[in-house]
Amino acid sequence: MTRPVAWETYTAILFDLDGVITPTAVVHMQAWEEMFNAYLQEKTPGAPAYTDQDYFAYVDGKPRYDGVRDFLASRDIQIPEGTPEDAPELETVCGLGNRKNNAFNEVLERDGVKAYPGSVKFLDYLTTLDVRLGVVSSSVNAPNVLKAAGLLDRFETVVSGAVADEQGLPGKPAPDTFVYAGKVLGATPSGAVVLEDAVSGVRAGKAGEFALVVGVDRGAGHDVLTAAGASLVVSDLAELIPDGHSPESPARGAQQ
Numbered sequence: 001m002t003r004p005v006a007w008e009t010y011t012a013i014l015f016d017l018d019g020v021i022t023p024t025a026v027v028h029m030q031a032w033e034e035m036f037n038a039y040l041q042e043k044t045p046g047a048p049a050y051t052d053q054d055y056f057a058y059v060d061g062k063p064r065y066d067g068v069r070d071f072l073a074s075r076d077i078q079i080p081e082g083t084p085e086d087a088p089e090l091e092t093v094c095g096l097g098n099r100k101n102n103a104f105n106e107v108l109e110r111d112g113v114k115a116y117p118g119s120v121k122f123l124d125y126l127t128t129l130d131v132r133l134g135v136v137s138s139s140v141n142a143p144n145v146l147k148a149a150g151l152l153d154r155f156e157t158v159v160s161g162a163v164a165d166e167q168g169l170p171g172k173p174a175p176d177t178f179v180y181a182g183k184v185l186g187a188t189p190s191g192a193v194v195l196e197d198a199v200s201g202v203r204a205g206k207a208g209e210f211a212l213v214v215g216v217d218r219g220a221g222h223d224v225l226t227a228a229g230a231s232l233v234v235s236d237l238a239e240l241i242p243d244g245h246s247p248e249s250p251a252r253g254a255q256q
Ligand SMILES: O=P(O)(O)OC[C@H]1O[C@@H](O)[C@H](O)[C@@H](O)[C@@H]1O
Pocket: 018, 025, 028, 029, 059, 060, 061, 062, 063, 064, 067, 101, 104, 137, 138, 139, 140, 141, 142, 161, 198
């Protein structure tokens, strides 16, 4: 049983996107796997494969080039940083990140995006309250993903990887992007909630001393998210809707 949360007592609710609102963490995961495994085999044939464990440990939730750098460091591979304008063919941190981004966007264009139904239900519930909603995503693609899912207009602010770059904010696990989004919505961390599926994101919420950090377990593991600082862990956002407020059982007072 999930412990009940009095959502109306918070000023702002800050959502990570990939893996929290939309299942696009899986698309990111597949694109990273495709890119890193092709790269590793090309560089050192027979090298141990890049795995889902590598994703969760070094890449998940972080800005694009931080993920490349941190994974390569785990394999003692050093290549030049390059610049974000690097062509995907270049063997630089940015080139490899851009290679993965092409793979991600191909899937996005081909398959589109459908949000998790439980997340939409939770957003529907929050819309009945006087709370402000924001997205805080390391992804530069966040606005496109939200648009493709038809949810862009649900949020007052979207702090994407591009906004972080413009504002000079360090990415997750640093708390700065969440703190910034809270500020835009008129909330201090003590009046705001963070919802995250990635260890790096939960750590960011914890480091920022947010009032509540909700871990969403989509594969990182319940215990791992708790150890990273989540005060509550769920498998689906619909679990966060207080009893009696689900669309199946209309909110109290809704029929009056
Ligand atoms: O490369 P993008 O789209 O800017 O995304 C950066 C990161 O964004 C995060 O939301 C994802 O969890 C990561 O997998 C991804 O690498």
